[in-house]
Amino acid sequence: MTWKEAFFASPGPDSIKEAGTLSLKGLCMGSADVIPGVSGGTIALITGIYQDLIKALKSLDISTVKKLLTFDLKGALASIHIRFLISLFAGIGIAIISLARLMNFLINHHPVLTWSFFFGLIAASILVVSRKVVSWTLIISISLGIGIAVAAFIVNLIPIETPEALWFIFLCGIIAICAMILPGISGAFILLILGKYEFITATLKNPFVSQNFIIIIVFCLGCLIGLLSFSRLLNYFLNNFYNRTMAFLTGLMIGAMPKIWPWKQILATQIIRGKPHITWGSNIIPETMNTEVWMAIGLAIIGFVAVMMIERLARSTQSDT
Numbered sequence: 001m002t003w004k005e006a007f008f009a010s011p012g013p014d015s016i017k018e019a020g021t022l023s024l025k026g027l028c029m030g031s032a033d034v035i036p037g038v039s040g041g042t043i044a045l046i047t048g049i050y051q052d053l054i055k056a057l058k059s060l061d062i063s064t065v066k067k068l069l070t071f072d073l074k075g076a077l078a079s080i081h082i083r084f085l086i087s088l089f090a091g092i093g094i095a096i097i098s099l100a101r102l103m104n105f106l107i108n109h110h111p112v113l114t115w116s117f118f119f120g121l122i123a124a125s126i127l128v129v130s131r132k133v134v135s136w137t138l139i140i141s142i143s144l145g146i147g148i149a150v151a152a153f154i155v156n157l158i159p160i161e162t163p164e165a166l167w168f169i170f171l172c173g174i175i176a177i178c179a180m181i182l183p184g185i186s187g188a189f190i191l192l193i194l195g196k197y198e199f200i201t202a203t204l205k206n207p208f209v210s211q212n213f214i215i216i217i218v219f220c221l222g223c224l225i226g227l228l229s230f231s232r233l234l235n236y237f238l239n240n241f242y243n244r245t246m247a248f249l250t251g252l253m254i255g256a257m258p259k260i261w262p263w264k265q266i267l268a269t270q271i272i273r274g275k276p277h278i279t280w281g282s283n284i285i286p287e288t289m290n291t292e293v294w295m296a297i298g299l300a301i302i303g304f305v306a307v308m309m310i311e312r313l314a315r316s317t318q319s320d321t
Contacts, residue, residue: 010082026094027094117300151254162194169215170219173218199215262296
């Protein structure tokens with residue numbers, strides 16, 4: 001087996017155009033992951049790559065490690081969905097590096113408009129994902145209800161003070177990355193709840209300072225362990241309990257919707273990078289229909305329509321093939 005044959009042995013984009021499209025989806029996922037309240041897993045579901053993502057992560061297993069340890073590098077390369085992972089994570093990485101500041105600017109300076117767009121986007125994604133459930137039975141409806149309850153419980157937690165020990169940073173990485181690949185639950189918001197959002201993001205400003213570098217490595221190791229273990233669990237449920245799993249994922253998004261509602265009465269804030277961020281608030285209805293409200297409604301509609309158009313385009317592409 002040549003290196004080229006090993007590289008193309010596993011599933012992934014076969015052309016530069018397909019790789020670019022996958023990187024663009026990764027760009028959207030990365031942009032969502034930096035916002036406390038929006039999940040990259042939701043974007044993966046919307047763009048139709050969620051199951052491929054879980055399978056690609058599952059390809060990084062013990063057999064791959066054994067091949068690496070025995071210097072069977074070509075065999076290891078052939079077993080990993082390398083083209084998929086490189087294309088997707090290139091987009092995610094670019095988004096985190098380049099768009100994180102823009103997304104934070106929009107959240108900080110135009111919160112109502114930004115959250116309105118995401119509200120419409122996720123509302124449409126709920127409809128899209130619910131259609132993936134082949135048949136609705138009592139058991140599947142219970143799975144939906146459990147998903148709603150889990151998400152509602154998590155998004156209503158209040159951030160707490162936690163230790164800065166390396167073992168806890170490692171644990172934060174495991175928990176946050178699991179949330180990032182679950183629709184409806186934001187990994188960034190989980191870090192807020194764990195009291196480590198500001199702590200982790202602050203280390204990224206000066207990553208090559210020795211103490212910061214160690215923290216980043218420990219956190220990334222936690223993320224890696226979380227990805228490798230949790231992706232296998234998700235893949236098992238998708239393969240063996242597809243309808244129940246999709247209903248549960250739909251429930252997660254429904255349960256998270258109150259967190260994304262644009263208009264809130266502030267009940268608790270947290271200072272992050274010198275600015276107050278809403279961490280807990282009750283949803284309210286705007287008192288007057290001013291220009292901002294109409295713009296917010298318009299952006300919610302744009303987000304909703306955009307997702308429905310993407311889903312329709314995806315279905316037409318699949319039917320043509």
